[in-house]
Amino acid sequence: MGLWLGLAYGFVEALEACVLGLIPGALAWRNGNSPDILWVAPLFYAVVFLVVAAAFGGLTFPFPRIKWDVPLVFVLICTGAYLAASLQGQVFAPWACGLLGLGLGWQLTRQYGQRRETCSRLMSRTLPHLAAGVLLLGLLTIGAARLQEALALQGLPAPTGDRPNVLLLVIDTLRADHLSGYGYHRATTPCLDRMARHGLLFEQAYANSSWTLPSHASLLTERFVHEHRAGYAGRPFLSRDHPTLAEILQGHGYATAGFVANCFWCGRQTRLDRGFIRYEDFYGSLGDALTRPVLGRKQAYDLQVPARLGWVDIPGRKRAEQVNQDLLDWLDKIQGRPFFAFVNYLDVHGPYLPPPGYAGLYSGDPRAAYRTRKLEIGAAAEAEHLPPADRLQAWVDAYDESLAYVDRQIGVLRDRLQERGLLDKTIIIVTSDHGEGFGEHDMVYHGNSLYREQIHVPLIIRYPEKVPGGVCERRPVGLDRVPATVVDLVGVRTNVFSHPSLVRDPKAAADGLDVVLSEVSYRPHVPRSWPTSRGWVRSLINERWHCLLLEDDTAELYDHRADPHELHNLATSPKYAEIVADFRGQLDRILRQDLAARFGRAVPLLWGELSLFVQGKRHLPRMSPDGALAYRGWAFD
Ligand SMILES: [Zn+2]
Secondary structure (H helix, E strand, O other): OHHHHHHHHHHHHHHHHHHHHOOOOOOOOOOOOOOOHHHHHHHHHHHHHHHHHHHHHHOOOOOOOOOOHHHHHHHHHHHHHHHHHOOOOOOOOHHHHHHHHHHHHHHHHHHHHHOHHHHHHHHHHHHHHHHHHHHHHHHHHHHHHHHHHHHHHHOOOOOOOOOOEEEEEEEOOOOHHHOHHHOOOOOOOHHHHHHHHOOEEEOOEEOOOOOHHHHHHHHHHOOOHHHHOOOEOOEOOOOOOOOOHHHHHHOOOOEEEEEEOOHHHHOHHHOOOOOOOEEEOOOOOHHHHHHOOHHHHHHHHHOOHHHHOOOOOOOOOOOHHHHHHHHHHHHOOOOOOOEEEEEEEOOOOOOOOOOOOOOOOOOOOOOHHHOOOOOOOOOHHHHHOOOOHHHHHHHHHHHHHHHHHHHHHHHHHHHHHHHOOOHHHEEEEEEOOOOOEEOHHHOEEOOOOOOHHHHEEOEEEEOOOOOOOOEEEOOOEEHHHHHHHHHHHHOOOOOOOOOOOOOOOOOOOHHHOOOEEEEEOOOOOOOOOOHHHOOOEEEEEOOOEEEEEEOOOOEEEEEOOOOOOOOOOHHHOHHHHHHHHHHHHHHHHHHHHHHHHHHOOOOOHHHHHHHHHHOOOOOOOOEOOOOOEOOOOOOOO
């Protein structure tokens, strides 16, 4: 009975996950999934429910007169209904899911109690069919994915000319000033430093946002956050409005693939997989597979069961070594086609847990990073109150040790590419999607603001055929220029990407701007101390100034050349009022351009925003304390 109920409920949950997966934004953060859930969930619940049934079965020995099947059915149906109702996570509150579970459990158990014999016969008869269904779905899911990929590769247009390959390596959460090549006091990145000696290093590269989804969306589409809107509250995905680099390159005969370790905000539920023929995100390990069904997810994240038992890492976190192996396996299968591979490494992201061989490299204590009893994915819980200095230092040590590991793995990948004769035929771009705070500006983690430690990232381009080696470019550049740089280097003509190429003209600015624009939108459910909990933050950087403009109309101004750690806010001094006003004017022009592009003509800001709202593309404008529409902040989502 436990087996039957487990298989049956597994199908229900799998179907629910698949249907929700078709609706943009319905799945986000931890509950992303892929069609593999169709066979994983029934299998998972069959085992779990069987264990519960065995426990109930054991009770028949001390209490042989009680009909234990009835309470078993009640417990399993309650559990299943509760889990199914809480899959999406935002529709029903936990207490509502619990009530629903109890109600359904009560009703169905009553029905079962009245027809026990019939139900038991039906279960026995249909159990083999259910088991066969799991097997069939497993084969179909895996087979269909392979067939789809083979057909997509076959259907690619023949590439014209001798196109180079493109390898985009994103080391998630890597702040530039922790690389030895960027002046860090520890020798964290000898392999990347070596790559920079054969390539072009951008000393001042800035991500267009300070957290994963919006930043990757800009990196792959060139569009700024206020244009693509991925990561707005209520929009945890990239819409179809803007073509991606992968789509453009696939259209020119490139085999495309994404290998992402950050399944939270790069998984297919974010729609960043658009244009990739293969996308490896979920089910890369047993640990990940166990957290895709709701019950496993709740155990791992809500109840923190593995962490309490000493396993404090993200369940199934893919290490760089595995990500690289997946990439190399795929390269060996595409038979010499030009490729575009996007790789996202999660090794330096919190929880900072360097692998064996690297743990203790700087702290001197290999167990230091593992002395915790909870899963600190983003250390967000600590963000309200800054941890003590020794704990912060322990985080920095572990972060650096993890970086040394990723650097070594990138060195190994470079060697593997060389062995395959691919190294010099491949444009390698190494960067990150955002930085990380370790107590600067009284904050840790990322996505909380746009200070330099949040957005200053490494950027190295290696392609000896067209990119000069050992060159360091000092002018600030934004990652939004990467797509145009790639199509420029591979020789693809397209009018989709209009920002100037970083290689052809590093000194040019995007969209005629002489600033680098970064943005982070209002974020609900983050600590109140974070500026993003109160509304938008926008950052404009030029060669000397870094201006932060907040939704509440406050501004901060830093002379980042003289004050790289941004300790002295000059915006409070009337002496700099004109500079701040100039940045405000530039931001205003940028946002007006966006609206003009959407409507085909210049439109008043408020009118444009309200029209978008009427069309259902924006949420209600927020009211500022004085009752006026807070249109300047674009905090409408
Ligand atoms: Zn990230």
